[in-house]
Amino acid sequence: MNLIGEKISYKPDEQFHLNDVSFNFKKGNLYTILGRTLSGKTTLLKTIAGLLNPDQGSISFEEKDFIKIPVWERNVAMVYQQFINYPHLNVYENITFPLKQRKLSPEQIKKDVDEALKTVGLVGFENRKIQELSGGQQQRVALARSLAKKAKILLLDEPLVNLDYKLREQLREEFKRIFSEGLSQDTILIYSTTDPQEVMELNGEVIVLDEGKVLQKGPAKEIFENPSNLKVAEISNDPPMNVLKGSKNSKNLNFENISLEIPNHFKNLEDRDYNFGIRASEIKLDENGEEFEIELAEISGSETLLHLKRGNSKIIALIEEVMNFKIHEKVKINFNANKFYAFGEDEKLVSSPYGGTNG
Amino acid sequence: MSKLYTFLKYFFITFWTVFVVAPFLWAVSTSFKDFQSVNSKVTYIPWLDFEPTLEGWRVLIKSPAKGGVDIVEPYFNSIFVTCTASLISIVLGTLAAYALSRFTFKAGFVRNNDITFFFISQRIMPPIVLSIPFFIFLSTIGLLDSLLGLVVVYIVLLMPIAVWIMVDFFNRVPKELDETALIDGCNPYQAFYKVVLPNSIPGLIVAGMFCIIFGWIDFFFAFILTFTEVQLLPVKVVALNSSITPWWSLSASALVSVAPLIIVAFIVERYLSKGNLSGALK
Numbered sequence: 344m345n346l347i348g349e350k351i352s353y354k355p356d357e358q359f360h361l362n363d364v365s366f367n368f369k370k371g372n373l374y375t376i377l378g379r380t381l382s383g384k385t386t387l388l389k390t391i392a393g394l395l396n397p398d399q400g401s402i403s404f405e406e407k408d409f410i411k412i413p414v415w416e417r418n419v420a421m422v423y424q425q426f427i428n429y430p431h432l433n434v435y436e437n438i439t440f441p442l443k444q445r446k447l448s449p450e451q452i453k454k455d456v457d458e459a460l461k462t463v464g465l466v467g468f469e470n471r472k473i474q475e476l477s478g479g480q481q482q483r484v485a486l487a488r489s490l491a492k493k494a495k496i497l498l499l500d501e502p503l504v505n506l507d508y509k510l511r512e513q514l515r516e517e518f519k520r521i522f523s524e525g526l527s528q529d530t531i532l533i534y535s536t537t538d539p540q541e542v543m544e545l546n547g548e549v550i551v552l553d554e555g556k557v558l559q560k561g562p563a564k565e566i567f568e569n570p571s572n573l574k575v576a577e578i579s580n581d582p583p584m585n586v587l588k589g590s591k592n593s594k595n596l597n598f599e600n601i602s603l604e605i606p607n608h609f610k611n612l613e614d615r616d617y618n619f620g621i622r623a624s625e626i627k628l629d630e631n632g633e634e635f636e637i638e639l640a641e642i643s644g645s646e647t648l649l650h651l652k653r654g655n656s657k658i659i660a661l662i663e664e665v666m667n668f669k670i671h672e673k674v675k676i677n678f679n680a681n682k683f684y685a686f687g688e689d690e691k692l693v694s695s696p697y698g699g700t701n702g
Numbered sequence: 703m704s705k706l707y708t709f710l711k712y713f714f715i716t717f718w719t720v721f722v723v724a725p726f727l728w729a730v731s732t733s734f735k736d737f738q739s740v741n742s743k744v745t746y747i748p749w750l751d752f753e754p755t756l757e758g759w760r761v762l763i764k765s766p767a768k769g770g771v772d773i774v775e776p777y778f779n780s781i782f783v784t785c786t787a788s789l790i791s792i793v794l795g796t797l798a799a800y801a802l803s804r805f806t807f808k809a810g811f812v813r814n815n816d817i818t819f820f821f822i823s824q825r826i827m828p829p830i831v832l833s834i835p836f837f838i839f840l841s842t843i844g845l846l847d848s849l850l851g852l853v854v855v856y857i858v859l860l861m862p863i864a865v866w867i868m869v870d871f872f873n874r875v876p877k878e879l880d881e882t883a884l885i886d887g888c889n890p891y892q893a894f895y896k897v898v899l900p901n902s903i904p905g906l907i908v909a910g911m912f913c914i915i916f917g918w919i920d921f922f923f924a925f926i927l928t929f930t931e932v933q934l935l936p937v938k939v940v941a942l943n944s945s946i947t948p949w950w951s952l953s954a955s956a957l958v959s960v961a962p963l964i965i966v967a968f969i970v971e972r973y974l975s976k977g978n979l980s981g982a983l984k
Contacts, residue, residue, distance in 0.1 A: 389881075392881075392885055393884075394881050394884065394885075413889070414881075414884040414885060415884050415885075415886075415887050415888055415889050415892075416887075417885075419885060420885065420886075421881075421882070421885050423878050423882070425876065425878060427876065427878045427879060427882045429879070429882075429883075429897055429901075430901055431897075431900040431901050440886055441886035441887050444886055444887035444888060444892075445887055488886070492886070
């Protein structure tokens with residue numbers, strides 16, 4: 344009874360948009376697809392919706408070959424990153440549109456639409472024109488239309504990306520509530536995003552996609568704690584995880600003429616060259632630390648992002664207060680060695696502070 | 703500065719209004735004059751300068767046997783040909799434009815843009831080049847000097863305009879709108895007429911207006927492809943001008959010729975500003 348995709352490939356031009364993607368989505372679960380722009384997220388969702396036909400591979404749902412079923416008979420719902428609504432209809436008519444298309448009774452339609460309006464918090468907006476609504480409200484209408492359909496597969500393609508920061512935070516909170524209350528156990532929810540924070544907050548099963556290929560699958564916590572390779576570590580962190588080329592010997596970790604004590608979880612590592620990974624939030628300003636040069640300092644909200652340089656290495660540190668720095672100023676920082684990741688020269692995870700290894 | 707700007711603004715608006723409206727007023731007044739008041743001296747104000755007469759207007763509906771020119775039948779011929787050809791052009795042109803905007807065609811080296819250009823290129827050719835082929839074509843299928851023949855020719859002339867305007871319009875309607883309609887349970891035909899078409903009304907109106915204007919004002923093909931059975935308004939109006947120029951009936955016929963276009967423009971104007979797509983994609 345699952346939605347199963349096997350070895351799906353889609354290559355409309357020289358590049359793969361999807362490359363050998365397989366998945367097994369179970370009903371009643373939330374799946375997030377994490378990937379950068381152009382990683383194939385939208386293509387994957389459109390393939391599931393039936394808007395694109397893959398060149399290879401199969402999709403089945405409830406034991407039926409999904410590819411043979413045309414879009415309009417698949418009973419899926421999709422919310423786009425652009426706010427797509429029918430401009431010639433008002434809010435109420437927009438939400439009834441798919442229900443009328445399925446020829447439900449007027450009583451049923453009214454009940455479903457009222458319920459959906461309540462869920463997204465748009466009661467009282469029924470007769471508004473779409474053009475009169477703000478971006479956030481427009482996206483709520485699109486979401487209400489998808490919810491009212493009670494589709495078995497609900498696809499959300501970066502639904503928050505075009506909203507401003509505040510609305511995004513607010514709607515993200517509401518999404519969590521809607522997903523936990525408003526969805527039946529019959530529904531598969533697939534949510535794509537570029538934002539690692541969204542993935543962690545929604546806390547579903549994650550698929551990390553890059554250049555059309557699945558890099559890693561697993562629960563959000565697992566992806567965060569044990570990224571299987573450097574790419575995943577970059578994609579699943581914002582700012583991306585810092586990478587420092589270095590080596591381990593019997594006494595120290597060495598990189599950029601810096602020596603650190605070997606943390607406990609590295610004790611059993613072979614002595615050789617590694618790509619060390621460290622999150623921006625595990626780097627602190629410290630008078631007794633190592634000297635780096637500031638290339639750029641960005642203040643974002645109540646945090647300061649420091650882009651630092653030493654030798655050939657460029658790293659980003661996240662300071663949890665607002666501070667002013669001059670460019671090319673020298674600062675001293677300290678690394679939390681206990682949170683170091685080690686990736687091999689093939690970029691695969693060798694050791695993580697959370698105990699994960701790549702085989 | 704802003705005072706000067708306001709002054710210039712109103713100056714040019716006034717200037718342009720006079721520039722556009724004056725010939726109309728002149729035509730209106732001339733249409734009520736007789737031979738004497740046109741040819742003896744310049745006259746402006748009815749009853750004071752000259753004695754108004756309806757003779758110029760009467761000529762237009764009198765039969766030729768009684769010395770009139772009777773433009774009533776050509777008038778309705780023109781309306782029929784223009785409307786029929788415009789309607790068919792809009793229907794076919796819109797469908798063609800939608801296909802060109804949404805589907806990818808490949809035939810040898812030919813792509814969507816080439817097909818669109820092929821349509822438009824029909825209008826790039828000077829009409830004189832088309833006249834002989836059209837003449838031979840219509841005479842072969844026996845439609846020379848007939849309304850149906852004119853409709854066929856006008857469709858060839860008008861459809862490129864419809865395709866051109868509508869392709870551009872559909873390209874600006876987000877593809878995601880059609881996709882959403884498909885996901886919401888419409889088959890492709892329903893998606894077209896339930897979602898895309900209602901949101902294309904401004905485009906359809908612009909295309910329709912251009913078709914009607916270009917169909918209505920065509921003189922060349924109406925002149926070449928008709929003789930005695932069927933006549934269209936522009937040909938008849940020009941034919942009024944014989945050895946003596948009857949300025950009064952020429953003015954009257956010119957006024958009734960532009961009247962439909964002015965009416966269409968007034969009706970259409972309010973729809974043009976109404977529709978917009980901003981709610982589909984912000």
